[in-house]
């Protein structure tokens with residue numbers, strides 16, 4: 274009977290062939306390491322956030338006189354409300370953690386390079402959507418941090434030329450963050466995750482067009498690919514087990530470690546807390562914002578710092594195939610960049626003093642430097658590696674890649690002449 | 693069918709495509725207006741634009757914070773020393789004489805919103821300190837230390853009696 278139903282569907286909709294092509298038989302490099310688990314994990318966390326979010330929304334009130342109390346209601350009276358809320362609040366941190374690892378993987382293995390530029394850029398779009406979603410969600414509990422975080426960030430739009438003040442008021446729907454702001458943030462916080470789901474579909478279509486990269490950084494021959502199922506379904510599920518253990522430790526034993534204590538005080542528009550800090554996942558970017566002594570400059574620097582990743586395919590023109598694995602200098606640069614992120618995070622967390630300001634400014638320069646110097650450093654590195662002698666297989670690969678680029682250029686020119 | 697009505701008349705077809713696109717584009721843009729405008733402050737929000745304050749309870753050296761348009765406004769009853777210190781300089785980052793920032797020297801009325809990113813500065817020592825990123829303001833509400841670029845804003849207000857002001861209307 275089930276067989277007949279599937280046959281009936283297949284005559285009208287490409288169900289079996291789709292599952293076969295995109296999932297069970299989808300060719301996957303056999304050498305993928307556990308660093309390739311994090312995309313799948315991001316998808317799982319997205320689903321967790323959507324499910325817990327929808328059930329929270331059944332009890333949450335988006336009204337400045339009710340929202341703080343509705344969170345207390347969820348925590349104390351709603352059946353398992355505490356679990357839903359802790360899962361959702363912890364899930365936001367887990368989401369960023371997973372995405373940051375996913376991005377670091379991509380940077381390390383050079384998976385942003387041709388032909389995966391579009392895949393990387395759709396990922397950049399997903400990062401922006403995620404940041405916007407988390408930022409708007411953070412206002413909903415209407416605590417002191419929620420209120421002042423939203424105030425400071427909406428105020429950044431003052432840097433817009435000519436219309437700065439009007440834009441800030443338009444975003445808030447009021448002269449200050451208020452009822453109008455809360456209700457629109459709730460509406461958009463509900464909407465954005467579904468836009469994210471749409472963007473994930475685009476991300477996956479791009480992935481399935483160019484296929485996964487792999488730790489060698491070299492596209493494997495067909496014989497070195499294995500079907501996704503069962504090899505990677507099982508590997509992803511195994512990783513999921515580990516992820517859920519760590520996630521549960523936070524949800525059940527350390528839920529408050531990720532919630533700023535000041536957010537347990539209801540929002541007070543007349544009093545800013547003495548030390549306002551964003552959520553940990555925004556700290557490095559916040560540090561960059563604070564490091565520039567001028568408002569417009571700070572906003573531009575912060576915006577750029579998030580967008581720098583998008584330039585990677587242009588900045589890194591090294592012809593050495595593979596990622597940091599085969600590029601010693603790029604590898605050092607990669608680890609220094611991670612270190613710099615940690616320094617920036619620390620600076621973003623501490624109250625501003627002259628000393629942390631200076632550290633922050635140096636770290637900001639290093640941050641942009643680690644992107645903008647890539648073209649120069651990678652050229653020097655390439656020359657040095659070639660002089661030192663590369664394995665013949667790598668040289669052959671570089672030559673064949675140069676050839677395809679040349680052929681593409683020729684074809685392009687020929688087409689140009691015909692037109 | 694005459695000659696210039698035939699489908700081969702691409703000039704005419706291109707013109708029609710462009711004209712239709714333009715009209716459609718204008719229509720879409722016009723349809724966006726109400727949606728964008730709906731996000732601006734509604735009329736009840738606009739209605740809370742003025743606040744009346746009775747100053748009689750504020751002793752010299754005292755500060756009161758009142759809400760105007762939902763924003764905190766600091767009303768300071770300045771002491772003669774504070775007035776003297778404020779008139780002695782014009783400020784450094786955004787120079788402005790004290791006399792232009794007050795209507796009566798003993799009453800300073802400023803919006804308590806840091807001009808950097810909108811935190812509420814704390815009254816500390818002489819003037820205010822903003823804890824968000826460390827800006828400082830003097831007893832005239834002028835910025836003395838960045839990152840704030842501008843002095844605390846003086847809202848439009850006027851005295852309706854010796855000890856009563858209305859904030860929101862000059």
Ligand code: HEM
Nearest residue numbers: 322323326327329330333362365407410411413414463466
């Ligand atoms: C991309 C996925 C999502 C992320 C990253 C995210 C993030 C957040 C964050 C950071 C908070 C504040 C948590 C706190 O401190 O209490 C929050 C609250 C909230 N979110 Fe989400 N969210 C997501 C999806 C959703 C969805 C799909 C809904 C469905 C309506 C939703 C509904 C809510 C509600 C009702 C609250 C207020 C309750 C609370 O604060 O715990 N969220 N969200």
Ligand code: FES
Nearest residue numbers: 806808809822825
């Ligand atoms: S908001 Fe006051 S110093 Fe930044």
